[in-house]
Amino acid sequence: MARRIRHGAGVRDASAPASAASDPDDAASSGNPTAESSGTRAAASGSGRKFHLRRQGRAAHVFLLPWLLGFGLVTSVPLFASLYLAFTDYNVLSSPRFTGLSNFERMLSDDRFWAAVSVTARYVFISVPLQLGFALLLALILDRGLRGLAFYRGAFYLPSLLGSSVAVAILWREIFGHDGLVNDALAWFGIEGQSWLQNPSTALSTLMVLNVWTFGSPMVIFLAGLRQIPEDLYEAARVDGASKIRQFTHVTIPLLTPIIFFNLILQTIGSFQAFTQAHIISGGTGGPVDSTLFYTLYLYQQGFNSFNMGYASALAWVLMLAIAVVTAIHFFLSKYWVFYGDD
Amino acid sequence: MSTMDRRTFLKTTGAGALGATALLSACGSDDGSAPGGPTSVRYAWWGNNIRQQNYTTALELFQEEHPDITIETEFAEYTAFQERMTTQMAARDVPDIFWIASAQVMTYEKNGLYRSLEGLDALDLSDFSDQDIEFFKLNGELNTMPHGSFVPVVRYNQTYLEEDGYELPGDADWTWENLADFLIDYNDNNPNGRRGLPYDADHDISFEAWLRQHGQQLWTEDGEMGFDAEALAGWFEWWERLRTAGAALSISEQDGIGPDWAEVGERVLVKFGSSNHIIDEAQVFPDSTFKLRPAPAIPDAAAGHKFIYYPRLAVYQGIDDAQAQAAASVVSFNINSVDFLKTVGLTMGAPPNPRLLQEAYEFASDDEQEMLAVVESETDAERSPRYEAPAGTSTWRTVMSRAAEEIALERSGIAEASEAMIAEIQAGIDQEK
Numbered sequence: 036m037a038r039r040i041r042h043g044a045g046v047r048d049a050s051a052p053a054s055a056a057s058d059p060d061d062a063a064s065s066g067n068p069t070a071e072s073s074g075t076r077a078a079a080s081g082s083g084r085k086f087h088l089r090r091q092g093r094a095a096h097v098f099l100l101p102w103l104l105g106f107g108l109v110t111s112v113p114l115f116a117s118l119y120l121a122f123t124d125y126n127v128l129s130s131p132r133f134t135g136l137s138n139f140e141r142m143l144s145d146d147r148f149w150a151a152v153s154v155t156a157r158y159v160f161i162s163v164p165l166q167l168g169f170a171l172l173l174a175l176i177l178d179r180g181l182r183g184l185a186f187y188r189g190a191f192y193l194p195s196l197l198g199s200s201v202a203v204a205i206l207w208r209e210i211f212g213h214d215g216l217v218n219d220a221l222a223w224f225g226i227e228g229q230s231w232l233q234n235p236s237t238a239l240s241t242l243m244v245l246n247v248w249t250f251g252s253p254m255v256i257f258l259a260g261l262r263q264i265p266e267d268l269y270e271a272a273r274v275d276g277a278s279k280i281r282q283f284t285h286v287t288i289p290l291l292t293p294i295i296f297f298n299l300i301l302q303t304i305g306s307f308q309a310f311t312q313a314h315i316i317s318g319g320t321g322g323p324v325d326s327t328l329f330y331t332l333y334l335y336q337q338g339f340n341s342f343n344m345g346y347a348s349a350l351a352w353v354l355m356l357a358i359a360v361v362t363a364i365h366f367f368l369s370k371y372w373v374f375y376g377d378d
Numbered sequence: 379m380s381t382m383d384r385r386t387f388l389k390t391t392g393a394g395a396l397g398a399t400a401l402l403s404a405c406g407s408d409d410g411s412a413p414g415g416p417t418s419v420r421y422a423w424w425g426n427n428i429r430q431q432n433y434t435t436a437l438e439l440f441q442e443e444h445p446d447i448t449i450e451t452e453f454a455e456y457t458a459f460q461e462r463m464t465t466q467m468a469a470r471d472v473p474d475i476f477w478i479a480s481a482q483v484m485t486y487e488k489n490g491l492y493r494s495l496e497g498l499d500a501l502d503l504s505d506f507s508d509q510d511i512e513f514f515k516l517n518g519e520l521n522t523m524p525h526g527s528f529v530p531v532v533r534y535n536q537t538y539l540e541e542d543g544y545e546l547p548g549d550a551d552w553t554w555e556n557l558a559d560f561l562i563d564y565n566d567n568n569p570n571g572r573r574g575l576p577y578d579a580d581h582d583i584s585f586e587a588w589l590r591q592h593g594q595q596l597w598t599e600d601g602e603m604g605f606d607a608e609a610l611a612g613w614f615e616w617w618e619r620l621r622t623a624g625a626a627l628s629i630s631e632q633d634g635i636g637p638d639w640a641e642v643g644e645r646v647l648v649k650f651g652s653s654n655h656i657i658d659e660a661q662v663f664p665d666s667t668f669k670l671r672p673a674p675a676i677p678d679a680a681a682g683h684k685f686i687y688y689p690r691l692a693v694y695q696g697i698d699d700a701q702a703q704a705a706a707s708v709v710s711f712n713i714n715s716v717d718f719l720k721t722v723g724l725t726m727g728a729p730p731n732p733r734l735l736q737e738a739y740e741f742a743s744d745d746e747q748e749m750l751a752v753v754e755s756e757t758d759a760e761r762s763p764r765y766e767a768p769a770g771t772s773t774w775r776t777v778m779s780r781a782a783e784e785i786a787l788e789r790s791g792i793a794e795a796s797e798a799m800i801a802e803i804q805a806g807i808d809q810e811k
Contacts, residue, residue, distance in 0.1 A: 127464055128491065213630055233630050235787060318636065320779065322780065323787060324783045324784055325780065336773070336776075338464075339460065340772060340776070342464070343809075
């Protein structure tokens with residue numbers, strides 16, 4: 036998908052100067068009586084377009100200015116400040132003291148750091164594929180031309196809006212708590228339940244379910260992707276005797292791979308940064324016994340509860356590098372499975 | 379649509395920037411105000427919506443009496459308050475008067491966040507004895523003031539006791555051992571299937587009471603841990619006996635180590651907690667009458683083991699003299715005015731001011747009277763000094779909660795969890811050195 040957009044933009048950018056430069060020469064050599072006037076018009080039109088583009092460019096910069104200022108002052112300054120702080124001992128209350136690589140060395144022997152890495156890795160590598168699979172399934176169902184599609188699309192998107200809200204803590208307790216709906220359902224079959232949120236073996240799974248439940252955003256993107264697959268490809272497949280499953284595996288999936296890739300990148304990055312759900316549901320502790328100690332939650336605890344802002348900054352940069360590496364691996368592997376229409 | 383050329387754009391943005399600079403300057407602190415002239419101070423505290431409304435009203439009352447002093451209020455829920463304080467400290471934009479979370483008292487002190495309150499004429503300490511003032515000092519200096527006081531208690535449901543035909547052990551038999559025996563018996567035999575108590579093995583000041591009775595302390599005067607693994611393990615063992623007997627709720631049954639009183643209150647007879655909690659929590663179950671007992675004691679408890687915990691407030695060291703006097707007026711009103719106390723209520727515990735403590739009985743509700751009485755009884759008892767959590771231990775309660783979880787979820791033995799907890803807290807102290 037990204038490459039399509041890039042090609043389109045490239046064609047548009049290249050066409051204007053090419054026509055402006057070549058038209059007069061072409062007219063002179065062609066012997067066309069209208070060539071001169073045509074060339075003059077083209078030249079005039081070319082310089083007018085340049086002027087127009089320059090004005091548009093200036094307007095674009097003006098409109099971008101608030102964002103650029105915001106990025107420069109609000110994002111990039113703290114970003115680079117945190118890079119410096121990552122090499123210091125900084126407790127917020129007194130001035131940072133340069134300590135070299137000690138914060139990074141500390142991670143190696145920090146059991147809770149490794150617990151947070153383990154929790155986050157399991158969360159990312161299990162819940163993201165489940166979420167994307169579920170989102171694709173729902174998108175396929177909605178793509179079958181249901182009546183009231185807009186309603187279902189909105190209804191299914193709703194959990195994405197609630198997923199990071201405080202209301203979820205109450206909802207999840209009502210569902211997975213000791214006296215929750217899940218245990219009520221189990222009780223019908225004579226099974227005595229437990230608090231799924233307070234059992235270290237199941238607590239993380241409930242957060243994965245929450246992540247899968249917030250499938251609205253990738254579902255909407257999948258739905259848009261499905262709508263772009265030309266119908267004549269399915270017709271051709273049907274003529275060739277392809278079954279529904281074969282149409283799905285040989286038409287839908289290949290043409291949807293750029294969308295799957297796009298969703299995979301976004302959801303993976305988002306899941307590495309997951310914070311709110313665990314913070315709300317565990318009361319900020321990452322409990323029980325660190326079973327929901329997400330990396331960002333541990334980072335937050337170090338920065339804001341323990342006043343180890345230098346260590347927290349180092350943790351933040353390690354996370355950023357980890358996300359960069361995983362994203363780079365995704366991009367590297369994408370050439371083996373992502374199919375662009377112009378390949 | 380009219381277009382804007384570069385010159386006009388730059389003029390407009392320049393004027394905007396100038397205006398914004400002027401506006402921001404106007405919003406800054408009024409450091410230049412003359413002593414005794416109009417001034418404003420920022421007052422920051424935490425709590426729930428009701429406390430926010432009550433304190434806002436009480437601070438308005440102060441402003442009516444002191445028209446030259448304007449109070450800018452900064453309120454947040456407890457956790458959000460901590461976050462905001464951390465950010466404000468990093469930005470050197472700390473409120474002029476602020477409440478201090480118990481675990482941060484010495485961390486802030488070590489980093490010079492408090493202004494000394496000695497020599498501030500506007501702060502009236504005439505109701506306090508010299509001994510009181512000594513108890514309030516940190517490292518020999520009066521730089522914070524308590525604005526409440528509470529003690530560890532066992533809160534019990536008197537209505538349940540009567541309905542179930544039980545009586546708590548008498549005052550003379552009020553020991554940990556007897557209480558455990560009683561709760562196990564009650565749990566096994568009461569006719570309504572009620573349970574003994576929630577699992578509160580991480581309750582900080584109850585644990586502190588246990589330590590002091592055993593001749594140990596939570597923290598020492600020189601900022602070290604004042605207890606050993608043996609005393610800690612003894613505490614966890616007491617709770618394990620109750621949990622394994624079914625008298626204490628399991629972590630699963632109470633949905634977490636910090637149970638929600640609204641969820642568990644109906645199921646249990648007693649709860650360990652702080653004396654002030656009765657005020658809000660009794661109202662959750664209006665059909666029941668709740669009573670308080672001091673924490674149980676071991677038979678040969680160390681002398682002076684009783685103690686009072688004081689929630690504190692402080693004046694920021696970064697403000698100038700004029701503002702410091704204004705801030706002292708606010709603090710003085712906070713700790714001395716009966717009108718202030720009537721407005722804010724007693725959710726932060728009994729007033730540390732002994733005169734106010736007596737006056738509070740006149741307007742206190744039944745629950746509040748219960749709380750005042752138990753605090754007063756402890757106030758009158760012999761008390762050895764207690765010391766606040768040193769720098770580097772701001773998360774010790776979270777560490778203890780995790781240790782209690784490890785044990786209750788049977789993922790770790792008592793000895794192992796106790797050793798690990800002590801090692802983790804000690805590492806935090808060492809890091810600050």
